[in-house]
Amino acid sequence: MGPLSITRFSVVSAFALGAGIASAQDVGSYQLPPSPRPSATAQGPVVPDVPPPRPATSPTASPTPAPAPAPATPPASSSPDAPRIVLPSPRQPSAASPRPAPSAPVRAPATAPTAQADAAPAAAPPISPLPTATPLPTPSVSSPPPPLTQTQPEKAAIWPWIALALALVAAALGGFVTFQRRKRLTATEAVFEPPIVHPEPLPEIAPEIVPPVPAQPQTPVLNVDLEATRMSATLFNATLAYRLSVSAGTRIDSLTVRGDMTAAHASRPAEEQLGSGDAPILHRAGALAAEEVIELSGEVRLPLSAIKPIQHGNAALFVPLVRLELEGMSNGKPVRLRAAFVVGLEEAGADERLHPFRLDLGPRIYPYVGRRALAVPTFA
Numbered sequence: 001m002g003p004l005s006i007t008r009f010s011v012v013s014a015f016a017l018g019a020g021i022a023s024a025q026d027v028g029s030y031q032l033p034p035s036p037r038p039s040a041t042a043q044g045p046v047v048p049d050v051p052p053p054r055p056a057t058s059p060t061a062s063p064t065p066a067p068a069p070a071p072a073t074p075p076a077s078s079s080p081d082a083p084r085i086v087l088p089s090p091r092q093p094s095a096a097s098p099r100p101a102p103s104a105p106v107r108a109p110a111t112a113p114t115a116q117a118d119a120a121p122a123a124a125p126p127i128s129p130l131p132t133a134t135p136l137p138t139p140s141v142s143s144p145p146p147p148l149t150q151t152q153p154e155k156a157a158i159w160p161w162i163a164l165a166l167a168l169v170a171a172a173l174g175g176f177v178t179f180q181r182r183k184r185l186t187a188t189e190a191v192f193e194p195p196i197v198h199p200e201p202l203p204e205i206a207p208e209i210v211p212p213v214p215a216q217p218q219t220p221v222l223n224v225d226l227e228a229t230r231m232s233a234t235l236f237n238a239t240l241a242y243r244l245s246v247s248a249g250t251r252i253d254s255l256t257v258r259g260d261m262t263a264a265h266a267s268r269p270a271e272e273q274l275g276s277g278d279a280p281i282l283h284r285a286g287a288l289a290a291e292e293v294i295e296l297s298g299e300v301r302l303p304l305s306a307i308k309p310i311q312h313g314n315a316a317l318f319v320p321l322v323r324l325e326l327e328g329m330s331n332g333k334p335v336r337l338r339a340a341f342v343v344g345l346e347e348a349g350a351d352e353r354l355h356p357f358r359l360d361l362g363p364r365i366y367p368y369v370g371r372r373a374l375a376v377p378t379f380a
Contacts (some may be wrong), residue, residue: 220328222337223247224257228369231320231343235363237301239319240343244296248288252335254327257283262299263307264342266320273321274340274376288328309359317356319344322371331344345372 005232223246240261248255260279283296300322310314319342328335344354346368354370 070192097301098326130216132304145310181294221249221330221335222252222328224324224326224339226322226324226335226341226371228322228337228343228371230358231345233304233318233357233359233363233365235304236359237303238318238320238359239299239301239309240301240322240369242281242297242322244298244324245293246285246288246326247294248290248295248328248330252287252288252330255285255326255328256281257285257296257324257326259300259322259324261302262321262323263302263309264321265308265310266309270377272325274374275285277319279323279325310356314360315358316360318359319356340374340376341371342374343371345367 131253136377219300225245226242226354227245228240232239238261244257246255246279258279259282262273264273282300283299285294285296288294304318307318322341322343324339324341326335326337326339344356345366346354354372357366
């Protein structure tokens with residue numbers, strides 16, 4: 001065996017020893033070697049009982065063993081979806097592709113064998129233990145990818161709100177449909193139907209009432225009219241000269257005329273002014289045939305002391321009121337008539353109103369005298 005063979009053997013032995021030491025230091029991260037390839041036939045002399053040296057081949061990248069996990073921390077199980085991180089070898093040729101490890105992540109390749117392979121032609125230095133490879137920081141594979149860990153909880157948290165919103169919309173639609181249905185039912189029930197009016201029974205035909213034939217107005221039993229001829233005022237009395245016209249529709253027997261004169265005043269009641277009381281008898285006519293008219297003349301006096309004048313400024317006004325009452329017998333039945341007349345001055349060319357007499361002017365005679373008949377109430 002020549003010197004070249006010995007040198008090659010030494011290099012191969014050192015390489016194998018270093019690989020063994022490295023394997024002994026990293027037993028926990030053992031990986032299967034790549035598939036064996038046919039070794040090339042070594043050329044040169046053969047030494048008995050000595051294995052032939054391994055032919056020098058171009059260095060190939062070997063899978064770097066993963067560093068052992070720390071004793072205190074159990075190895076984290078990678079999720080099926082976690083990606084594997086493979087760090088390329090510094091001098092990995094494109095021809096060799098190592099088989100990936102089945103479960104553990106790949107560590108950074110060690111540079112010691114490559115350096116020893118490159119130094120094979122040189123003199124073999126003394127073999128020293130290889131330094132322990134510093135493990136690269138293992139990427140955290142326990143946490144899922146950020147999109148999944150952030151998106152899935154958000155989706156899981158938002159689905160109850162979406163379901164609640166859909167339930168509220170469904171409830172609102174149901175309430176609206178129910179309200180519309182009730183509204184239509186109410187509108188249908190509220191249709192006004194006119195009440196049935198039953199015809200009223202026809203009233204019974206009343207017998208025709210024949211209006212009574214109005215009776216012909218009968219001629220009053222007695223009728224009287226007064227004509228004032230003169231009015232005079234003295235220091236003691238007020239005297240009225242008159243003329244009466246008396247007629248009857250039937251025969252009147254025992255006819256008598258009572259009467260007097262008084263002063264009209266607003267302060268006196270109507271019963272007192274229109275009632276005759278116990279007036280003296282002015283005339284006794286005796287018998288009066290039917291449709292006969294008789295005239296009776298006379299005078300009535302009223303003391304000035306009995307007159308209550310109407311004060312109008314400085315004037316003292318006197319309004320004479322003549323009251324008459326006629327009594328007689330007709331066919332054996334008593335007949336009675338009451339009448340009243342107001343007397344006043346009639347001025348020529350003036351209106352038809354009567355003017356009162358002035359007592360403050362002293363005694364005098366009034367030739368133009370008029371009268372107006374008054375309706376006598378039954379209570380007078």
